[in-house]
Amino acid sequence: MHPAVVVVSYGSHSLLEANLRPLEHEWDVVVVDNRTTDAEAHAIEALCETRGWTLVAPGTNLGFGAGCNVGADVALERGADVLLFLNPDARVEADPARALATAVLADPGLLLAPRVVRADGSTWFQGASLDVRTGRTASRLPRPGECLWLTGACLAVSGVGWRTRGGFDDAYFLYWEDVDLSWRWVRNGGRLGVDEALLCVHEVGGTQAEAPQQGRGKSPLYVYFNCRNRLLFAARNLGARDRARWAWRALPYARDVVLRGGRRALLRPRRSVLPAVRGTGAGLRALAQRRR
Structure with missing residues (x-):
């Protein structure tokens, strides 16, 4: 077995040494640097050289999914037969990582995630659901009529499965790419x-402003891409009736995304309402192009 862990970093070099330490002796470590600053680029280059990791430096911010794809290509070229995609702010110990690798190597059709817990031990992910009728996701196992999806925070797949079924869709940039995959x-x-x-x-939220920051709510990128990519998913994957349902619910969904950061987010409309409007508009345009 030749397993590789692929990590897409965005200003996250300070997290990598501790979080990747359990894997670096048995796994080929591939780090993709979605560029932020010169200082960060130098820091992550020095870290990878010191630890003996493979650095992929595209010189720009590719987004999460595209970064994973580039890292996977490099890992596979180096002979990997198992891929583990891991967030920079996530840590998996050697034994569970080995168990994930063994499972997907034995079943190339399997895309496998562990249970993901917060630092306090509470469950953050043990399966998530998508309601195709409404376009809503939920952090729980699916109910009848809903679909399972897996988080990209920690995700294992065989090299054969990845090559056969394809990777992330580069178009999403950030958020919803794991639902789509x-x-x-x-x-x-x-x-x-x-x-x-x-x-x-x-x-x-260790690498992206997913949690409210100093009362400012979610980041503009979080709001924009969640609103846009929900509709992009519909445009790329659903039939006409479901696409219409998702479009009809786009504005209530955008409101809910804004309010995930608390009602105080409404006091900063340029950081919340405007990205929601722009993201929803971009998503609706993707739906309109699908109808042509």
Whole structure:
């Protein structure tokens, strides 16, 4: 077995040494630097050289999914037969990582995630659902009529499965790319799994402003891409009736995304309302292009 862990870093070099330490002796470590500053680029280059990791430096910010794809290509070229995609703010110990690798190597059609917990031990992810009728996701296992999807925070796949069923869709840039991958994986004959006995610890929001910051709410990027990419997913994957349903619910969804950062986010409309309007507009244009 030749496993590789692929990490897409965005200003996150300070997290990598501790979080990748459990894997670096058994795994080929590939770090993709989505560029932020010159200082960060120099720091991550020095870290990778010191630790013996493979650095991929595209010189720009590719986004999460595209960064994963580039890292996977490099890992596979180096002979990897198992890929583990891991957030910089996530940590998985050697034994559960090995178990994930063994499982997907034995079943190339399997896309597998562990149970992901917060630092306090509470569960952050053990499967998530998508309601195709409404376009809503939920952090729980699917109910009848809903679909399972897996988080990209910690995700294992065989090299054969990755080559056969394809990787992330570069178009999403950030958010919803893991929902899209899960959907296409099943559509292309694969299956999804969550092994609740295997744990990954995730410092949620350690690399992106997913949590409210000093009363300012979610980041503009979070709001924009969540609103846009929900509709982009519909445009790329759903039939006409479901696309219409998702479009009809676009504004209520955008409101809910803004309010995930608390009602005080409304006091800063340039950081919240404006990105929601822009993201929703971009998503609706993607739907309109699909109808042509």
